[in-house]
Amino acid sequence: MKKYDVVTTISYPKTGAMGKTGSWRVFKPVFDKEKCVKCLRCWIFCPEASIKREKDDTISIDYDYCKGCGICAQECKVKAITMEREGEKK
Amino acid sequence: MTVMIDTGNYIAAKAAVMAKPEVVAAYPITPQTTLVEGIANYVGTGEFKGEYICVESEHSAMSACIGASAAGSRTFTGTSSHGLLLMHEMLHWAALARLPIVMCNINRVVGPGWNIWTDENDSISQRDTGWIQFYCSSNQEIFDTVIQSFKLAENKDVVLPVMISYNAFILSHTSMPVEIPDQSVVDDFLGDYEPKWKLDVNNPITFGNIIDPLSYYKVRRAMQDAQDHAKALIPQIAKEWKKKSGFYHGDLLELYNCDNADYILLSMGAIGAESKVAIDELQKEGMNIGLARVRTFRPFPTEEILKLSKNADLIIIDRNISVGLEGALFTEVKAALYGKSEAKVHGFIAGLGGKDVTYNDIKTICKKAMTGKAKGYEWYGLTEV
Numbered sequence: 085m086k087k088y089d090v091v092t093t094i095s096y097p098k099t100g101a102m103g104k105t106g107s108w109r110v111f112k113p114v115f116d117k118e119k120c121v122k123c124l125r126c127w128i129f130c131p132e133a134s135i136k137r138e139k140d141d142t143i144s145i146d147y148d149y150c151k152g153c154g155i156c157a158q159e160c161k162v163k164a165i166t167m168e169r170e171g172e173k174k
Numbered sequence: 175m176t177v178m179i180d181t182g183n184y185i186a187a188k189a190a191v192m193a194k195p196e197v198v199a200a201y202p203i204t205p206q207t208t209l210v211e212g213i214a215n216y217v218g219t220g221e222f223k224g225e226y227i228c229v230e231s232e233h234s235a236m237s238a239c240i241g242a243s244a245a246g247s248r249t250f251t252g253t254s255s256h257g258l259l260l261m262h263e264m265l266h267w268a269a270l271a272r273l274p275i276v277m278c279n280i281n282r283v284v285g286p287g288w289n290i291w292t293d294e295n296d297s298i299s300q301r302d303t304g305w306i307q308f309y310c311s312s313n314q315e316i317f318d319t320v321i322q323s324f325k326l327a328e329n330k331d332v333v334l335p336v337m338i339s340y341n342a343f344i345l346s347h348t349s350m351p352v353e354i355p356d357q358s359v360v361d362d363f364l365g366d367y368e369p370k371w372k373l374d375v376n377n378p379i380t381f382g383n384i385i386d387p388l389s390y391y392k393v394r395r396a397m398q399d400a401q402d403h404a405k406a407l408i409p410q411i412a413k414e415w416k417k418k419s420g421f422y423h424g425d426l427l428e429l430y431n432c433d434n435a436d437y438i439l440l441s442m443g444a445i446g447a448e449s450k451v452a453i454d455e456l457q458k459e460g461m462n463i464g465l466a467r468v469r470t471f472r473p474f475p476t477e478e479i480l481k482l483s484k485n486a487d488l489i490i491i492d493r494n495i496s497v498g499l500e501g502a503l504f505t506e507v508k509a510a511l512y513g514k515s516e517a518k519v520h521g522f523i524a525g526l527g528g529k530d531v532t533y534n535d536i537k538t539i540c541k542k543a544m545t546g547k548a549k550g551y552e553w554y555g556l557t558e559v
Binding site for chain 2: 088094096097
């Protein structure tokens with residue numbers, strides 16, 4: 085990536101600049117591959133790039149950085165992603 | 175080369191279009207209107223090939239320029255008075271973002287009361303935004319300064335926005351002959367714009383993110399260094415332009431009969447031009463006085479003014495007032511001299527609200543100072559004469 089030689093407020097993409105933000109999470113997205121129709125809405129809408137697109141166009145979730153906002157679950161039209169409280173198993 | 179006889183605004187429009195900005199975003203305001211109208215006309219004739227964005231306010235005009243410049247485009251705009259004040263937040267933004275936007279500001283009174291004539295309070299109010307500030311005194315100087323400003327703003331050691339101020343009506347609406355070089359001369363002088371940084375989908379970055387105190391401190395320091403670089407570059411760029419176009423407008427101060435003068439008058443803008451007549455007449459009357467017209471208010475010509483004060487007392491005419499203190503140029507000249515010069519400095523306020531300042535007025539002011547009748551600082555011409 086090209087870095088610019090200028091002193092102003094530019095930031096460059098980097099994984100985990102703020103540390104492992106997954107620890108902020110209260111609710112956790114849980115993915116059910118059986119229900120997934122590969123529409124990739126979750127991948128498009130995730131504001132933290134924590135939905136990883138797999139080769140077969142299903143997804144996986146990067147729990148190191150997912151803050152648990154729930155946007156993916158909201159956007160999923162087939163309810164392949166559901167939110168569970170951390171530490172609770174349904 | 176052709177000679178174009180036209181108003182300051184149409185000359186500025188011509189210069190801006192010849193610099194080939196990719197984006198102009200502007201909102202009309204008297205007395206700037208004919209400047210943006212002039213550029214719109216060049217859209218009609220096909221001479222301006224960039225994007226002309228009509229926006230709904232000056233805040234939007236500057237915001238659009240910031241966006242365009244951040245995307246890597248050469249960018250120009252113009253405004254005046256209340257328009258400039260509405261831009262204020264975004265002026266800071268453009269400078270802190272290090273975006274080399276070039277803008278003409280036509281110096282107009284700030285209301286109320288409603289008044290479209292000239293004084294410098296609009297641009298003096300923007301002194302601390304980080305913009306480089308020029309003040310012009312003729313239409314030829316407007317043309318040359320607009321062209322040179324793109325080169326200065328875009329220089330890799332500067333990368334700051336530039337504001338070119340000139341007086342409402344006295345210059346903006348007054349026709350003068352101006353020598354216009356061929357387009358190839360301007361193209362050759364400016365070259366293609368290579369942005370120092372830009373928003374680019376192929377090289378993704380974010381801009382304007384949160385920044386820790388030390389990093390912010392460094393951003394401010396870098397702006398200060400950039401203004402210092404500009405100070406050295408302004409005359410260099412002007413010399414280069416003179417080689418190509420034959421005209422020289424480039425010193426931080428325009429000096430007129432300053433060698434061996436006992437008194438030197440300092441002022442900005444059109445009063446600086448008018449002062450030459452006063453200086454000639456005063457010299458005929460046997461008075462040893464010269465003129466130093468301040469062209470760049472930021473960066474401020476501290477060392478140059480200090481040098482002048484070694485052998486002469488200084489007389490300052492300000493067409494602005496920092497209410498609660500005094501004229502801005504007066505304050506800054508004294509600061510430049512502090513602890514390093516014995517010169518007396520006399521400050522006068524004149525011509526606020528667009529009140530005419532004739533060469534006779536300037537003579538009266540100078541005579542008052544030269545005969546020891548001036549106070550430290552005073553207002554000239556508050557009563558009808």
